[in-house]
Amino acid sequence: MADVVLKNVRKSFGRAQVIHGVDLDIADGEFVVFVGPSGCGKSTLLRLIAGLEDVTSGDLFIGGERVNDRAPAKRGIAMVFQSYALYPHMNVYDNMAFGLELAKSSRSAIDAKVREAARMLQIESLLDRKPRELSGGQRQRVAIGRAIVRDPKVFLFDEPLSNLDAALRVQTRIEIAKLHADTRATMIYVTHDQVEAMTLADRIVVLNAGRVEQVGTPLELYHRPANLFVAGFLGSPQMNFIPCAVSRTDADGVQVQLPNGGTVTVPVSPAGVRAGETVTLGIRPDHVKVLDQGALAGRIALVEELGESHLLHVDIGRERPLTVREPGDSRHEAGQEIGLSLDGAFCHLFRESGGALPLLAPAGSPTGRPAARAINAA
Amino acid sequence: MKILARIGFWLLVAGIGLFSIFPFYYAVISSFRSGNDLFSVAYLPERLDLSNYVAVFERQPFGTNILNSIVVAASVVALSLALGITAAYAFGRIRFRGRSLLLMTILAVSMFPQVAVLSGMFELIRGFGLYNTLPGLILANLMLTLPFTVWVLTTFMRELPKEIEEAAFVDGATPWIVVRRVFLPLMMPAAVTTGLLAFIVSWNEFLFALTFTLTNERRTVPPAIALMSGSTAYELPWGTIMAASVIVTLPIIALVLVFQRKIVAGLTAGAVKG
Structure with a gap:
């Protein structure tokens, strides 16, 4: 069991800097997920922690010890790779035993550990098989088993589910969550899949271009994104962004003027905001209401039926259509003119720098923001 | 049609x-x-x-010549593979300054005709005190086999997934263990193929073997056959030469037939990603 602490960690490949000073505290037993678009440095950050890449500057602590110059095997970590990275010429048993064998464990200790891990992962019947005789899901279990037998203080997962099909992905995701509950080991998990991030994480670290954009619990990030990037990255379909101008600020929040005339008051802190300033209003597709007449008017460009809900892509005279999600089957058709209402309580405002205006926490905090409430209570 | x-x-x-x-x-x-x-x-x-076959062994130490050839060729194969695989690991996996220059130099070495390096090599062999010995021949033949062994194995090594190596590092393996316990088994098909080629090159090598040996007992098969003499000075013993040629060609054919299956089986096994 160990905590992982990064202090101003930087990484450069030649002249190109890919990690720009990351500070991060990961508590003992915590499940932390790194998310971000491809090329944001999330895998590199994981490899720095694993010791597969050297930290260019900054300090890396695992369990209170500085491990910058320590070999991967001596850091008390185990890693599960995206491509499984099993040894193709060894059978499942030997794949899992290899690390212990190199650590010069006794034969009986190795046997006990391997069989215990195999029982946990239900791969006991596969121990004599070669990796090429296994399905993708089974290979991934073996890879996880190889990590378990090392009894690591920290588990590192590098997009472990992205090579699996959808059904297996859900199943394996649940198994990883169970593994975390059973072992209570610190886990760091890299993914670009936000469903995995939301469901697995105690805390999510959103990375962009080698920088940490925001760290927080999944719901904190979902309900109170710190900036435009996080707001746009989490949530599917993506949050709608509408540029608009600030018309009035008072104690209740900031009133903005929508492109076609309507106004919305958003309960955010007005500190430092001037009337007339250009801001970006963000609202999730679930929070836009369809009316005959509303603050916005538009024409439905496309209807997408998802079964349990449907998406309306509404042309509001801007380059990108507004997305609306409503439950059940659609009552509308493409081409229809509709009105949209935006509930200010569910809106976010972002300044031109990209930073979000902090939400006010009035007594009757909207029900859609439980995390926000929790934080304010604390 | x-x-x-x-x-x-x-x-x-x-x-x-x-x-x-x-x-x-x-x-x-x-x-x-x-x-x-x-x-x-x-x-x-x-x-x-069969009188020619009997004569081959009676008129000269042909058995010793065959043994010499086997020792030289086997040593060359073993050394080429050992050096080739370790070099391939460095070239394929470790980033260092001048890597491609060094790789090019190795390729350039194989472009020199044997005759061009013969006199220099002769001085070298004599300087080491290896003239008229088998180690001298082994050293000389390595010059012929190492360049292509290193190149083929490097290409193969580059294609092995990097994650497997990284997984081994996380498991606590040193580079040497990675090469020996992880890469070597995976590279078997390539190693068998290049080893076989190295064996054939060394087995058939003539010029070095002729130049760097003096006595009949130290010769390998190719110069031994070339220097065979008949019962009189004016007779060219075609019959015995042909018999000797047949004898030394058979092991090569046998080797290729034996390892051919391994090569094919190994290649298909390696094609499935693990």
Whole structure:
């Protein structure tokens, strides 16, 4: 069991800097997920922690010890790779035993550990098989088993589910969550899949271009994104962004003027905001209401039926259509003119720098923001 | 039209087959003939006369020559593979300054004709005190086998997934363990192929073997055959030469046949990603 602490960690490949000073505290037993678009440095950050890449500057602590110059095997970590990275010429048993064998464990200790891990992962019947005789899901279990037998203080997962099909992905995701509950080991998990991030994480670290954009619990990030990037990255379909101008600020929040005339008051802190300033209003597709007449008017460009809900892509005279999600089957058709209402309580405002205006926490905090409430209570 | 094309194809195959096999076939035929028969042209064996085969071993230490060849070729293969695989790991996996320059230099070495380096090599061998010894020949032959061994194995090493190596590092393996316990088994098909080529090159090597040995007992097979003498100074012993050629060609054919299966099996096994 160990905590992982990064202090101003930087990484450069030649002249190109890919990690720009990351500070991060990961508590003992915590499940932390790194998310971000491809090329944001999330895998590199994981490899720095694993010791597969050297930290260019900054300090890396695992369990209170500085491990910058320590070999991967001596850091008390185990890693599960995206491509499984099993040894193709060894059978499942030997794949899992290899690390212990190199650590010069006794034969009986190795046997006990391997069989215990195999029982946990239900791969006991596969121990004599070669990796090429296994399905993708089974290979991934073996890879996880190889990590378990090392009894690591920290588990590192590098997009472990992205090579699996959808059904297996859900199943394996649940198994990883169970593994975390059973072992209570610190886990760091890299993914670009936000469903995995939301469901697995105690805390999510959103990375962009080698920088940490925001760290927080999944719901904190979902309900109170710190900036435009996080707001746009989490949530599917993506949050709608509408540029608009600030018309009035008072104690209740900031009133903005929508492109076609309507106004919305958003309960955010007005500190430092001037009337007339250009801001970006963000609202999730679930929070836009369809009316005959509303603050916005538009024409439905496309209807997408998802079964349990449907998406309306509404042309509001801007380059990108507004997305609306409503439950059940659609009552509308493409081409229809509709009105949209935006509930200010569910809106976010972002300044031109990209930073979000902090939400006010009035007594009757909207029900859609439980995390926000929790934080304010604390 | 289709039939004509098919006939043409098989004629071509037959032509190529005849062209490649005929010299060996004629050597076999000739090895069974003796005396004046040798100088008449015949395409079919008339009788099985083994006297040439007996003569090969009686008139010179041909058994020793074969043994020498085996020792030299086997050592060259072992050294080429050991050096080739470790070098391939460095070239394929470790980033260092001047890597591609060094790789190019190795390739450039193999472009020199043997004759060009012969005198320099002779001085070198003598300087090391290896003249007229088998280690001298082994050293010289490495110059011929190492460049292609390193190149082929480097190419192969680069194609092995990097994650497997990283997984081994996380498991606590040193680079040497990675090479020996992880990469070597995966590279078996490539190692067998290059090893076989190195064996053939070394087995057939003539110029170095002729230059760097002095006595009959130290010669390998190719110069031994070339320097065979007949019962008189004026006789060129075609019969014994042909018999000797047949004897030393057989091990190569056997080796290729034995390892051919390994090569094919290994290649298909490696093709499935693990």
